[in-house]
Amino acid sequence: MVKDNFVQTFLESRLTTLHNASAPSVTNYKQKIIAFIVATVLISLLPILHIGVFYAKIWVPQKGYIDKRTCSNTCFDTIFRGSYENPGATPYKHVYFNATWQTSRIWIFTVVFILLAYESIKYLIPLMRRRKLRTSMFCLYLVNLYPHYYSWWSYFSYYNEDFYNYFKHHFMFTVTEIIATCIVLNLCNRKNEVVSWKVLAIVSINLMHILVSGLDQFVSHVLQGKGTNFQSARDIGLMIPDSLHVIIPIWQLFMSAKNREVRLNELCNREEIIMCIVFISIFTLIGRIM
Structure with a gap:
């Protein structure tokens, strides 16, 4: 009887241990599946909405119909078609691409952006499920989807x-934008404290964006009305996220100071503010030169 009780107790303890060990893995598995589905839907919808809806139905609905039976393309090198096709007047295809270094870089940029989007969503889904998401920072993540896309x-x-006239200029914006988004993602987790250097980094980057784009295109296209409808809509769509990335983090830092019952300037070091001013000045100048 003692032996039977011992065996039963041992089996129960092992089964309990196995259950406790497997529970997190099952939860993680579910989170990965949800993240994969959400990322797939979001990333798939963006170009469909962009080209299939906004371009085709709103911006340029007057574009003519393409007759697939009679059209041809003489600029297709047909390398990716192998021996099935040769250069010349090749028949219609939904996608053409030539075997050039430009095509390889398009592919690399596309893969990098898709992976970054997926990783960010995979990071956010568990926070949502555990109700540890900081709403204000998540809103910043959402409004920045358009600039990244x-x-x-x-x-x-x-x-x-x-x-490539604007490539270097845009690349600087992209790198700094990604840095700001990484900090925003970090602050999406309520466990991560809202500290001055994170807020000032986000604010500095986006103030620089505002100054460069404001001096560059926004004033001319939007405020002076010299831009086309598309240019004005684009500039507004880029300016709003930058502005919110200045307003919301400062507000979040203010609320943090209020909760701690300290003044806002007590949370910011003098050195941090000086570094922000230097960063904004230098990169605004670089942005203007580029």
Whole structure:
């Protein structure tokens, strides 16, 4: 009887241990599946809404119909078609691409942006499920989807059309934008404290964006009305996220100071503020030169 009780107790303890060990893995598995589905839907919808809805139905609905039976393309090198097709008047295809270094870079940029989008969503889903999401920072993440998508589309266009006049300028924006988004993602987790250096980093980067784009295109296209409807809509769509990335983090830091019952300037070191001013000044100048 004692032996039977011992065996039963041992089996129960092992089964309990196995259950406790497997529970987190099952939860993680569910989170990964949800993140994968959300990322797939979001990333798939963006170009569909961009080209299939906004471009085709709103911006350029007057574009003519393409007759697939009679059209041809003489600029297709057909390398990716192997021996099935040769250069010349090749028949219609939904996607053409030539075997060039530009195409490889389009592919690289696309893969990088997709992976970054997926990783960010994979990071956010568990926070949502555990109710540890900081709403204000999540809103910043959402409003910055358009600038990031616009960056990918711009690089696609630069390489696709061999037009690089604004490449360096845009690349600086993209790198700093990604840095700001990484900090925003970190602050999406309520466990991560809202500290001055994170807030000032976000604010500095986006103030620089505002100064460069404001002096560059926003004033001319939007305020002076010299831009086309598309240019004005684009500039507004880029300016709003930058502005919110200045307002919301400062408000969040103010609320943090209020909760601690300290003054806002007590949370910020003098050195941090000086570094922010230097960063904004230098990179605004660089942005203007580029």
